[in-house]
Amino acid sequence: MLPQHGATMGKKRKTKAAPAAPTRTYGKVALSADETLHRLWERGLRIDDRPSNLRTLRSIGHFRLLIYMRRFQNPATKGFWPRTLFSDIVELYDFDRRLRSVTMDAVERIEVALRAALSNPLAIDHGSHWYVERDRFGDLPTYARVLNQITQECEAKKGLALTHYYQTYARPELPPVWLVCERLSLGALSRVFGALSMRDRKIAGRHIWPEIPDALLVGWLQSLTDLRNACAHHSRLWGMKLTVSQPAKPTGRGLARYASEMAQPDTFYARATMMKALLDPIGYGGEWRKALWMTLTGCDHVEPSAHLGFPAGWHSMPAWQ
Template identity: 30%
Template sequence: MYNKQSLTIEEQIVQLINRGLVITDSDLAFHFLSHISYYRLAGYWWPMQSEPKENHVFKTGSRFEDVISLYNFDRELRIIVFDAIEKIEISLRTKLIYHLSHEFGPWWFQKLEIFQNVPEAVKTLAVIEEELARSKDIFIKSHKTKHKDDLRFPPSWKTLELTSFGALSKIYGNLKNDVKSKDIIAKELGLVNHTYLPSWLQSLAQIRNYCAHHSRLWNKNLPGRPKLLANPPFNWITKIPEEKEMHMLYIHLCCMKYLLNIIQPHNNLKPQLIDLLGKYPSVDPNALGLKVNWQNEALWK
């Protein structure tokens, strides 16, 4: 039975000190702990603790200042990643609307016959319907006013502007493999055909949600596993992470960079990451899975 009681901030500080965390400025620690919860910061000091972790004893030399530095690094990292994914999301949305509207008409997303898993498509439509019902966007309100008797959703170029990246990735992945647009979109994004893109989008959608909810990316065991091409048509990496490293952020950053190089050829993802790592020299790049000389790979040049 769980029987721990809540601690005051002063008690939290005493507990950390008793466990071996060096806190030289209690007032500063109080300030941070009053604005960032103890449990949120615990994700950053967890690697600083000795085995077995259940004892919560910090390794010699572990400092509260380093915990805050990691926290700030991760916060700025999420901003960079979120910005990159935004560009990918908008590109995917644009391509879905354009190509599928030409192949199947403006209401293609309501044509259940073009999807592999119909129950899943129905669930996605229910989510879209909720998003439409909540929408305060003028273009949606105007459409409903002008077309009261049309019981269909607004056409894809209106409806899908409200759809989340997660829903968009599900829509794309659920399209039947003989849908021409599915391969066209993958090819335009440099992934040759529909075999690879769904796993990339799923991984990026998960990471986007972590960013949106301010969850930790640093030293995170990411659930997604992007399916990699053997010989991508555009610049890629020569040092492929091993299977045991595929849960780390680096391979996902590589996928983002690959897509961005097509969507926005002169993107600044590389200098942003280099500047961030330079700003926080105490942060171990290995916690992100970054390879030695990663910045010199053809993908990142």
């Protein structure tokens, strides 16, 4: 039966065509440091210290430096802008290293505070081995996964404190929570925190971060873990859009000063603001602000706004006071 006049038939959903399979064969060959430096010179790069430039290419590699070279190249021709020095590229590369270092400094402070939050208040309420109790966690599968990971970490018996425990005590089979927390990575600590029952998660979170809701803290710790892993594997922060585990904007009057600075969650600035919010309650926010400011102003080739999402005058914003 044909549709009546004025009736509409369902439109077929357009399916996105799969990209054509590549047909090219990779044919680039490896070049020596001397050959690479000569090729860069042919593209207009000024070789300001040949022995030093060669050492850099040998110890870092052309491929790793390539993304930093783009800052100084004409996108159309891949030639370098006039008066670009090899040392300019190295300065930008070193800036990224310093940014990762100052980031890891903040991560360390927060990670240590999280260890204290998981061990101290809950141990006071529930004893030194609270983590073996099913009631401390939200559901059985999560509890089983957490306990299995802790057991595996302890079976390795690495470290003086863990060795001492097993040489001294026959029971309990697993060590106290404060020793366990020292064994777990930031990722594992974050998963333990997220797996806690709502009541115990609030107790642990408010021990250090009383103004941050525990549900928000779970997401922030995941974002922090991914940022930490990127830094630990020497991934680039400069000029990157950080799309994995984007931190949520906080809500509530006590966190309003941070929320306004986290409108672009794919920027490093949003994560820096998140870290500042986590550092302030442990008394390190001001010191880290100074270290971050010195890092951002320490390289002439970096535009904090364009490359990292920092607005003009960011250090004067209420979140950074």
